[in-house]
Amino acid sequence: MAVEEYWAPVSLPAALEHLRGGDVTILAGGTDLMPQSHAGRVTFKRGLMNIRRVPGLHTIERDGDGVRIGALCTIGELLRDPLVQEHFGILAEACDHFASDQLRNAATIGGNVCNASPAGDTLVPLLVLDAEAELASKPNGSVETRGVPLAEFFVGPGKTVRAPNELLCAIRLPLPPAGFVGRFFKFGTRPALDIAAIAIGFGGVLSGNTLTGARVAFGAVAPVPMRAPRTEAAVEGAALDAAAIARIAAIARDEVRPIDDVRASAWYRRELVFNMTKRMLDDVAQA
Amino acid sequence: MSLKREIGFVLNGVRTRATVPVEMSTLAMLREVVGLTGTKYACGEGECGACTIIVDGLSTCACLMFAVDCEDRTLTTIEGLARDPLGVKLEQAFVEFGAVQCGFCTPGMVVQARQWLEAHPHPSRDEIRRAIEGNLCRCTGYVKIVDAIAKVAREDA
Numbered sequence: 001m002a003v004e005e006y007w008a009p010v011s012l013p014a015a016l017e018h019l020r021g022g023d024v025t026i027l028a029g030g031t032d033l034m035p036q037s038h039a040g041r042v043t044f045k046r047g048l049m050n051i052r053r054v055p056g057l058h059t060i061e062r063d064g065d066g067v068r069i070g071a072l073c074t075i076g077e078l079l080r081d082p083l084v085q086e087h088f089g090i091l092a093e094a095c096d097h098f099a100s101d102q103l104r105n106a107a108t109i110g111g112n113v114c115n116a117s118p119a120g121d122t123l124v125p126l127l128v129l130d131a132e133a134e135l136a137s138k139p140n141g142s143v144e145t146r147g148v149p150l151a152e153f154f155v156g157p158g159k160t161v162r163a164p165n166e167l168l169c170a171i172r173l174p175l176p177p178a179g180f181v182g183r184f185f186k187f188g189t190r191p192a193l194d195i196a197a198i199a200i201g202f203g204g205v206l207s208g209n210t211l212t213g214a215r216v217a218f219g220a221v222a223p224v225p226m227r228a229p230r231t232e233a234a235v236e237g238a239a240l241d242a243a244a245i246a247r248i249a250a251i252a253r254d255e256v257r258p259i260d261d262v263r264a265s266a267w268y269r270r271e272l273v274f275n276m277t278k279r280m281l282d283d284v285a286q287a
Numbered sequence: 288m289s290l291k292r293e294i295g296f297v298l299n300g301v302r303t304r305a306t307v308p309v310e311m312s313t314l315a316m317l318r319e320v321v322g323l324t325g326t327k328y329a330c331g332e333g334e335c336g337a338c339t340i341i342v343d344g345l346s347t348c349a350c351l352m353f354a355v356d357c358e359d360r361t362l363t364t365i366e367g368l369a370r371d372p373l374g375v376k377l378e379q380a381f382v383e384f385g386a387v388q389c390g391f392c393t394p395g396m397v398v399q400a401r402q403w404l405e406a407h408p409h410p411s412r413d414e415i416r417r418a419i420e421g422n423l424c425r426c427t428g429y430v431k432i433v434d435a436i437a438k439v440a441r442e443d444a
Contacts, residue, residue: 003290006309006355031351034312035332048309050356076345100421101403103333105345106352192420193334 008050015054015167016138022164024049028072029106032115057110057169060084066174068134071110071167075122076101078109087175090125090182090201097121097186100193110168113153116160116224117195123225124201125184126150126171127217134170135162147172154224177213179205181287183280186219187272188263196220197264198272200280202235209240209285221256221269230255231277240285249278294358298323299367307354314338314349316357317364325365325394329423336422339395340364346402348421365394374401376442380435388426396422400436410440 003025009015018024024047027033036042051057057072060081067083078084079095098104098121112122113133131150136143150171153160162168176182182203188194199219204211214235216228231252238244258269289308296303298321305320314331317323317340329337331350338349341363368374377397380386387393396419403418404410410418415436416429424432 003309006290006292008355008358027353027356029351030353030356031333031348034351034353037310038331044310050353052356099333100336101418102336102339102346102348102399102421103351105342106347 003044003046003048005047006050007047008053010053010055012054012056012136012167012169013138013143015049015051016136016143016165018047018049019165019167020138021047023047024164026051026114026167028052028108028111029074031103031107032111051167054167063172066172069109069171069173071113071169071171072108073110074105075099075107075109075112076104078122079104088125088129088173090128090184090203091122091173093184094121094125094186094199094201103193109171113150113171114160114162114168116154116156116158118157118223118225119196119199119220120225121186121196121199121219123150123154124199124217124219125182126173127225127227128182128184128201128203128215129173129176130215132172133162133168134172135166136169137163137166139165145169151227156223176203177205179207180213181206181211181284183284185276185280187276195263198258198269198276199225200273200276202280204235206284206287210237211235211240211284212237216252218252218256218273220263221258221273223257226256228252228255235281240281245278245281245285248281249274252277292355294355296357296359297361299363300370305354309353309355311354312350313340313352313354313357313362316354317349320354323364323366326398327391327394329391333421334423335392335395336399336419337392337395339398339422341398341402344402346399363398365398368397368401371401373404373439376439377401377404377436380438381432384431384435384438386427386431386435392422392424392426396424396432400439404436404440408440410437412437415440 023045025045027050057070132147186199202216204214216231219225234248253274258266293306327337329335333348333351340349
């Protein structure tokens with residue numbers, strides 16, 4: 001369908017007003033929307049709304065006991081941000097592995113989240129960091145917001161719980177507890193511009209060789225980027241010796257639900273999950 | 288019939304207006320509406336960097352940017368670097384080191400190197416390779432391109 005209206009609103013209420021009817025394609029960095037629309041994978045809706053001028057979507061700031069990252073912040077801005085570097089090392093690491101300089105300068109975190117690719121580079125670290133999506137809408141004339149834990153945000157490839165009249169305004173990240181360690185790993189065939197064959201992230205509070213408050217997430221091994229509760233339960237409080245690490249890695253291999261595609265077979269993805277989970281836990285246990 | 292918008296922006300130092308379909312890419316606008324063909328179309332998906340331009344001081348792939356999003360922004364293309372001292376040095380170094388074979392990736396390489404050297408004036412070779420990770424060259428094997436960029440970085444240091 002051809003676009004019938006184009007808007008570049010300069011306030012959040014104006015943007016949400018345009019969204020009320022719901023038949024709107026939202027444009028931020030454009031790095032997913034442009035190739036997807038050219039390839040016919042995405043059809044433009046009646047309205048096209050460029051949200052670049054909406055104020056308040058482009059800052060990274062302390063917010064209570066966490067940090068609020070505006071949806072329009074680019075991957076490059078996250079990578080260079082002192083708050084992200086200080087508190088969310090695995091997110092900075094994922095941003096460093098993200099595509100190329102040119103794409104990091106344009107792609108936004110809100111776009112990466114709303115595009116909801118099972119292989120989205122920032123999504124695994126965001127899941128490990130207990131991120132929450134801040135959604136705004138204007139159903140009855142006034143702006144309403146709701147928070148959705150990112151673990152409940154994705155419902156399928158390219159599909160999220162965001163309603164058509166809602167705008168993703170920000171990602172909120174609680175500050176990790178004292179002693180938190182995190183690890184991130186993305187497997188691809190070359191360092192740059194690669195879509196992950198698998199991605200693994202985990203974190204927890206390290207004491208001796210045990211992790212508590214364990215959080216484990218996987219990318220590109222299921223229809224959605226996923227938290228892995230069974231693997232988390234196995235990690236929680238376990239003395240990370242060789243036997244325990246092998247047992248946890250086997251649980252992770254069973255818990256993921258990969259498919260065969262052009263990047264890797266399901267079997268290969270499972271073996272990667274097993275081997276890399278083992279290697280990463282070894283690394284943490286020796287830290 | 289596509290919906291069109293008239294937009295204004297600064298292109299290579301010149302205030303410019305253009306009327307573009309709202310779905311059009313900045314690359315298509317530069318080549319087909321404005322008529323500057325130095326910026327190349329190759330993959331159209333942000334994988335190759337042949338269409339690299341500088342927008343508000345940062346490099347980006349013109350093929351992924353919506354033309355309507357250029358409104359009120361400042362763009363520099365390879366044509367604009369003909370009047371830029373660092374751009375000229377890079378172009379001369381590419382010639383001197385034979386960093387050009389078919390030449391199709393060259394505008395994107397030079398624009399990316401130009402933008403990146405401004406922010407990182409003293410790069411190592413590894414850092415230079417990292418800087419051009421988003422630019423594909425299928426001819427040279429990159430060694431001469433890295434040589435050319437390294438020479439300009441040394442001279443500017």
